[in-house]
Amino acid sequence: xxxxxxxxxREVAEQYAFxxxxxxxxxAAGDVGEEGLPVAxxxxxxxxxxxxxxxxxxxxxxxxxLEADAQRFDLVTVTSGGTAQWRVELEQVWIGWQTxxxxxxxxxxxxxxxxxxxxxxxxxxxxxxxxxxxxxxSQPQIDLALLVVGxxxxxxxxxxxxxxxxxxxxxxxxxxxxxxGAYRADVDLVVEAAREVLELNADVMVQG
Amino acid sequence: xPSMHHRPGALRRAVALSAALSTAFLLAACDDLSPxxxxxxDQPGPSPSSDPAPADDDxxxxxxxxxxxxxxxxxxxxxxxxHVELPSDRYLESWEEVQTLEMARNAAVAACARLxxxxxxxxxxxxxxxxx
Numbered sequence: 001x002x003x004x005x006x007x008x009x010r011e012v013a014e015q016y017a018f019x020x021x022x023x024x025x026x027x028a029a030g031d032v033g034e035e036g037l038p039v040a041x042x043x044x045x046x047x048x049x050x051x052x053x054x055x056x057x058x059x060x061x062x063x064x065x066l067e068a069d070a071q072r073f074d075l076v077t078v079t080s081g082g083t084a085q086w087r088v089e090l091e092q093v094w095i096g097w098q099t100x101x102x103x104x105x106x107x108x109x110x111x112x113x114x115x116x117x118x119x120x121x122x123x124x125x126x127x128x129x130x131x132x133x134x135x136x137x138s139q140p141q142i143d144l145a146l147l148v149v150g151x152x153x154x155x156x157x158x159x160x161x162x163x164x165x166x167x168x169x170x171x172x173x174x175x176x177x178x179x180x181g182a183y184r185a186d187v188d189l190v191v192e193a194a195r196e197v198l199e200l201n202a203d204v205m206v207q208g
Numbered sequence: 209x210p211s212m213h214h215r216p217g218a219l220r221r222a223v224a225l226s227a228a229l230s231t232a233f234l235l236a237a238c239d240d241l242s243p244x245x246x247x248x249x250d251q252p253g254p255s256p257s258s259d260p261a262p263a264d265d266d267x268x269x270x271x272x273x274x275x276x277x278x279x280x281x282x283x284x285x286x287x288x289x290x291h292v293e294l295p296s297d298r299y300l301e302s303w304e305e306v307q308t309l310e311m312a313r314n315a316a317v318a319a320c321a322r323l324x325x326x327x328x329x330x331x332x333x334x335x336x337x338x339x340x
Contacts, residue, residue, distance in 0.1 A: 166279070
């Protein structure tokens, strides 16, 4: 599940506005925004403060990364690089749904409503608002999010767009039903294995 | 800033989806809320915590006691979390599953590094997801 149409739930907007909420068990409840995304044990070559890893340590890490025990959980490996035809076609829907006339009509109604209540649509983000901040759950952001939610309720924004996307997905899901079922079964297996690895190696994981 | 950069030896592999996830609207469940309605808007549908029976809202959606509504198209709306499940989501890897895979991969790397003599406690590294 995700939130592809932006903030729409009044219950969520009341607490988080547009911000990304705490979704990781390793993070303390209440963290949002910059510290609110789940992290585990990955990194970058150079940290935000300019820090760089020790080359010898990094060589060990790089070698271990290429081991089969790690590669079997690599997302590209699991998803076969995203080259399956069903994935390509679903991606086309996902890339293109904002160009469908029925979706554009919904967005236009939403934008009109938002203007009517004194806010401005975000030109770069469907279902957003000018001035929205994904990192803040401040009261002004909550107030703005509630304006957004109100307009989305008024024009039935999310159910209408969800129906639009679902309608365009339907023929793909029907055509590739067997492949999709097999893929789902494979994902279930690898995720189950991943959970076992996490349980076995809990002592090397970051604990918030 | 998050607690990070503990010492040299940080893992180099950036999480492939971190940049995308940083802009995704992923919100946690919340409870014990007292919604308010700004002027000019209709009242929202019944709160799942105050009305356990399924009920239609003004927009024709039927919300179950868990705050979930299923559309005719098969999409599922979860008011408590703000999540939307599209029909394809039942087949594709979920965000939670992607995170599980990422963590398991990193745990496997760490376990391997420990066998190679690396002090894995010292190389713990929490990425800044917004840096990609």
